Amino acid sequence: MALQSKLFYIRTSFVLVRLSRKFLTKPVANQLSSSLQRVCISRPFFTSRVIMAAPGNRMCWDFTATDIAKRADQLIMKTKAVYDGVGDLKAENVTYKNVIQSLADNDCDYAVERNMLDFCQHVFPNKEMREASVEADKKLSEFDVETSMRQDVFKSLLAFQECNKGDLKPEAKRYLERQIKLGKRNGLHLSKDIQDKIKDIKKRMSDLCIDYNKNLNEENTILEFTEEELAGVAEDFVKNLEKTEAGKCKVTLKYPHYFPCMKKARNPETRKRLETAFNSRCLKENTAILEELVELRQKKADLLGFPTHSAFVLDMRMAKKPEAVKPFLADLAVKLKPLKEKEIKLFLEYKEEECKKYGYKFDGKINMWDMRYYMNMTEEKVYAVDHDKLKDYFPMDVVTKGLLEIYQELLSLKFEEIPGTKVWTEDVKLYSVKDRASGELLGYFYLDLFPREGKFGHAAVFDLQPGCVKIADGSRQLAVAAMVANFTKPLPDKPSLLTFDEVETYFHEFGHVMHQLCAKAEFTMFSGTSVERDFVEAPSQMLENWCWDKEPLNRMSAHYKDKKSIPSDMLDSLVKSRKANAGVFNLRQILLGTFDQRIHTCGKADTAKVLADLSKEILGIPATPDTNMSAAFGHLAGGYDAQYYGYLWSEVFSMDMFYSRFKKEGIMNPKVGQDYRKWILQPGGSIDAADMLKNFLGREPNEEAFLISKGLNTQEK
Secondary structure, eight states, rough: EEEEHHHHHHHHHHOOOOOOTTTTTOOOOOOOOSSBBOOOOOOOOOSSSSOOOOOOOOOOOOHHHHHHHHHHHHHHHHHHHHHHHHHHHGGGOIIIIIIIIHEEEEEEEHHHHHHHHHHHHHHHHHHHHHHHHHHHHHHHHHHHHHHTOOOOHHHHHHHHHHHOTOOOOOHEEEEEEHHHHHHHHHHTTTHHHHHHHHHHHHHHHHHHHHHHHHHHHOOOOOOEEOOOTTTTTTTHHHHHOOOOOTTTTESSSSSHHHHHHHHHOOOOHHHHHHHHHHHHHHHHHHHHHHHHHHHHHHHHHHHHSSSHHHHHHHTSSSSSSSSHHHHHHHHHHHHHHHHHHHHHHHOOOOHHHHHHHHTTOSSSSSOOTTHHHHHHHHHHSSSSOOOHHHGGGGHHHHHHHHHHHHHHHTTTTTEEEEETTSSSSTOOEEEEEEEETOOOEEEEOOOOOOOOSSSSSSSSEEEEEOOEOOHHHHHHHOOEEEEEEEOOOBBBBOBBBBOOOHHHHHHHHHHHHHHHOOOOSSSSSSSOOOOOOOTTOOOOOOHHHGGGSSHHHHHTOOOOTOOOOHHHHHHHHHHHHHGTTHHHHHHHHHHHHHHHHTTTSSSSSHHHHHHHHIIIIIISSSOOOOOOOOGOGGGTTTTOTTTTTTHHHHHHHHHHHIIIIIHHTTOOOOOHHHHIIIIIITTSSSSOOHHHHHHHHSSSOOSSHHHHHHHHHOOOO
């Protein structure tokens, strides 16, 4: 998942939340934060350590809660002065310097400070700091709405366009055209009355999104189970759970607790309690918020002349219109249905067998709380993949070392850890990134990989400092990104041992880090992952393929006790299991994408009912009564509204890139890696994704490799 700066979320109505497909797809349900590029501010913790320099990294982590409020006010004053200057210009006085340069250089500085004031709410250990960040976020979001509605600035842009036809470099021309289009998408070409209505709607939506995601971040439900009720779950996992005074095990709804239990807890009542609680998170408050957002989004679309909110959003995406998305999802669902029916039949056989063996009542159907359990059982029985044993070969330090080596080799880069730098909490690490051939410093990335109270609950990459050019002096600002995750923590007697899903998530998310660091766009607006939302996942999805190849897997693994490699038979089984449960898994993705489109094409929705109806229709598994997963579907309040289809849409391109170049020419082929870096990562959003793909593939993309990857085509490439 890729989170982009709040600046562009508000001003352009399209946020690049870097939501990994791992999140509402794999055993992870991505909850995106509404403030899109989050940034962190905090006090200096480790003053006893030597502070190492990181030249060009403007991130500062020694704030207080009071500082956050003051800096937010200062940022507003500074930025307003820039906009006032552009807005006050007479048409005959507009120039590149006083319009384009002024706005673009302000974008650069604003994004850095904005992100620092925003990130804190997602990662800082101190609740006072998180709350101060939320309040600053609300104030700045309201200001962002105000700046996006500056008709005087819009008129200066139009005046500059009129007198500078054909005189701009391609990226500057794209910037000007994008600013004008965004102005029109905010109604700046319409009457003052309509503009005021749009402004009020945007402010309300901004507050609602912040509250929705704050509710999710602060959610802290704990369920209590006896050890008997957790039968089937790994013994070391149960042993290390916090216990109540009565000796019961405390299980949270955070991923490192929830998914191991849902995959392995034998008792169906245990799974039912967990799944019901998980899909009831923030039920009352966030259901109301989401349903109000749906109505407000439609009102805004009506004012702007679009038939639906989906039509408004997709006007800026590769798909262009809902009429392209609907058949894409529906046709794929039809193709996947035979696979799903075969898988459900097998699940039922396993369930009946287990019920007889352990004395549970067999109800003759697969419930939502059964799904992950029998998906996992299929991997164990059909493919002989034992995930509990497998994770012993993925200690965090080995995975990290191997992953970093693979990325460095593949993309011709050099990473170096910078110890002793100020960070927001002790286990965060900072690395520099350089081009291996030239030694050019490209930027930095932070790794914050373990869960803690109040932290952003999923995995995402936050764009902290956009890589861009300061037009005033031509200097290049380095890119800085942070990967935030919630991987399995170390235990007293064991290091952090990652599940394979976590390894795949790690590889995927780090691909977003590389997109941020390798992009060389000149304007902040096009930095890093600022591409079309329905393409943004493709670069990282493509890199997930390395987790399913034996050579990279061997480089990222070693038994935590004796350092032995994964046995070849275990490795073979793992690789073969990639298409396991392809029908159920991908139909769940189609369900979520269809739900997203449905509520954003009808203007008003009973979200629980729509989700329940579609679950039965598409997945064939009923939603649990009195739950509403969409109350914790963070994508819909974090910049993915009407765009969740993009995970599958972009996978078409990711598989085409992998099969057509890397699989044919070598998975670690540095020449292909350099081409990938040059044609896919380096442009950022400075050109259309369709052109990037044609440059890399040498042709128009097609879906053949995608269908093969889903088990829908027996022909191998």
